[in-house]
Amino acid sequence: MNYKNKTVWITGASSGIGEAFAKAFFKEDAKLILSSRREEELQRVKQELGADHSNCYILPLDLSNPESLASKASEALSIFGGIDVLVNNGGISQRSLFAETDMDTIRRLMEVNFFGTAELTRAVLPSMMERRSGQIIVTSSLAGKFGTKFRSGYAASKHALQGLFDCIRQEMYEYNIAVTIVCPGPIKTNITKNSLTADGSSFGKMGALHQNAMNADEMISRIWSKVKAGKEEIYISSPKERFALLLKRLSPALLNKILKNSKVT
């Protein structure tokens, strides 16, 4: 893909992986629409990019507010005359035992990570289909491939995204629309701090797993050529995580035995 002058709409652009995506697309001379809830953080990202109104638009939105998303999508479509690339990246994670977790917390994880993403994609796809071109990028997770402790609602939402976008990919081949699912292992961002605990409050700290992980800029630079090539699935994983992915296919029972003793925070 050549992203020069293409319009790229990124959710979760105020921090971490979304911010790193914004930098990478901006370097390729794409026009950006940056979305998340915190407008001031989106403005910071825009300023740090050195962007202006001709190449970057701030569109605050809340993925957990389904009624608002269709009109946000219409606004996004009208800014630069269409969307060429939609980066569905905004999301929240979880740190709580399922048996103790409020259903409202599980619903919130599904709302932000799955339903909000589905809603924006549904609103953007018809215009891409009409133009017979486009790319949908989704930040899923290794948690979209196998479950671990304390991530029940998060893993459910990411598994749901995986199923949804596998189907959308099949439907969109004939319209020349690529679906790229990115599955990172731990990346050093604010994801753990912002994770929901059982009652929906934030976890508030970063565990060792993420503290020692690579940062988001490094992650994006490692996968950038694959993103540009429109690769269907991209993994950012350690040798141990790649082994886990393989075991999930070959011997899920063995993987479960290994995972039950592994450190997940």
Ligand SMILES: NC(=O)c1ccc[n+]([C@@H]2O[C@H](COP(=O)([O-])OP(=O)(O)OC[C@H]3O[C@@H](n4cnc5c(N)ncnc54)[C@H](OP(=O)(O)O)[C@@H]3O)[C@@H](O)[C@H]2O)c1
């Ligand atoms: N970091 C990792 O280890 C890791 C691994 C696998 C997958 N991922 C996935 O990567 C994506 C980005 O996460 P990150 O690691 O970059 O974490 P992050 O630094 O916490 O960023 C999360 C982003 O999502 C936005 N967001 C959260 N709730 C939202 C809502 N209700 N509406 C709109 N935007 C919302 C946040 O912005 P506001 O607060 O401004 O709304 C922020 O920009 C997520 O989908 C996450 O599941 C991360």
